[in-house]
Amino acid sequence: MNCLFWNIRGIGIGEKIVPIRSLVEKKKVTFMGLAETKHKRSVQNRLKRMWGNDDYDFCEVYASETNGGGVIAVWDKQTFIASSKHMGSRWILIEGCINSYNFECRVGVIYGHNDRMGRCAMFEEIKQRVVSINKPILMLGDFNVTLHAGERTGSYRCDRSMNDFSEWITDLRLLDLPLHGLKFTWRRNESKSRLDKALCFLINEWRNIPNVPLHNKLKILKTPLKAWRSANFDCMDNKIADFEVVIHDLEQKSDNRMLDTMEKARLNAANSFLHQWLIRRERIWRQRARSYGFKLKDHNSKFFLAATLYKKKEERD
Template identity: 60%
Template sequence: MNYLFWNIRGLGKGEKISTIRTLVVKNKVSFMGLVETKHRRSINSRIKRMWGSGDYDVCEVHASDIYSGGIFAIWDAGTFCASKKHCGERWIIIKGSIKMINFECCVGVIYSPNDRVGRITIYEELKILIVSINRLVLLLGDFNVILQPSESIGIFRCNLSMRDFSEWIQSLGLIDIPLHGIKFTWRRNDSKSRLDRGLCCNVWLWKFPNLNFKKFLENELTNLPNVSLNNKLKVFKGPLRAWSKEKFDRMDNKIGELESVIHDLERLSDVRGLNDMEKARLNASQNHLQS
């Protein structure tokens, strides 16, 4: 069972919907959580375009304003059977079971606020609920706080907030799921932090020993190729298919090469600062993907 979490910073209408659909299909996603959707009313009309199949269940929390907020969870109803949905302003907790192995659990999508007082309020709400549900828990979210100093470079770190977060995790008996492939999940210029993470109880790791948390490269989330042909062009379907395959095969190869360069340089920057030549190459590769 594959899970997808994304702080989407506004759901939008066309491009991001298509990107979500591609990610869901490509990665065989069974459960998806989106935060900061900024949607103020139901997005039922766009769900099938995002998910593809019709066998799904959803839970959503509308944004309180147009600038931030909004949480959305969708899952394959044939894989995960929900028995109860719990919602707060910044979280969704779904109680249910994974059908194939009859694994009773609860899965949550969390979007913590930026301020310490707000986060503490969220911690208290979730702790009371999780203890009362008494199910094996998996939480995916943008917690807007780091767990230890090594998870942040170039920005102010609040030791009190780290302690609050660590104590809350320990009080629920949760484990930080390993981040695969890269050290940080948020970057701005030379500042970077690990703000997104997955947390679970140890039974999840016993049941799924290969469980890990992977960060997608930015271009996977914003620049996936999307080809749409008008119905009037059906007469050219064969030639266009051949042209499209050749064109986008070359494009995919180029994108793959640039992804590899970006990934290697970002991993290197996790270990040490990049020199001027490396920074220039990273910026050039990122700009080329967006051109």
């Protein structure tokens, strides 16, 4: 099941429909969460245009009288069969089954309050609901709070809110899934934060999926792992070459004139990214070398055993 979350900041703006529909079709999305929709009445007709067909179900929480909040969850009825829906003032939790694997789980969409007291009340409300339903869970949302200091720069840091969020995640045994691409999901002037997150709890229940042997579970992971490797590592040499070209061109310009502020920033960024990719490539080479060495030892185990026995015999003599 492919999931998409977007803090849309107003679903009434027509020009947002086309990019959302394009993403849904390109990524083959089967579950979509939208936050900060600011809608006060049903938007089913607009959702149909976003989704692209009639084969969907949805759940919505309207915005407040001050145009704050608003959450929508949309999913493909053939892929995810919903059995129950739970809603709060700024969150939706759908309980159901992934049809292709007969895998019962819960998927949630959350838009956190801007104030600490509102968030704490929402966290407690969700916690009670999650604990009462003992099933795997995936929660997507803009939580409006960071988990640690490294997720925020250039603005005031609230340690109490971060502690509240961290304790809530720990109590529910949730895992904060890493993001690819940009480090921060919210920006304003010099302030940056990672407010959007995907939290899951799957490990214990994953081992007990009924009627699915372990080797089939591992097969399920094979395709997404191949896609992840292809997206992140197969193009490694091309990315290194691209950064080298950018650095070479800018350094050539610097021989003839002073670089402006934008060009200096590009040069520094290119050098930094090039360094990161070179380190990554070196690590990959080392891992492959070690793997290749282990394979050779396996193929030549008879030789290594004979050499070891011969050495012991020499020591005894």
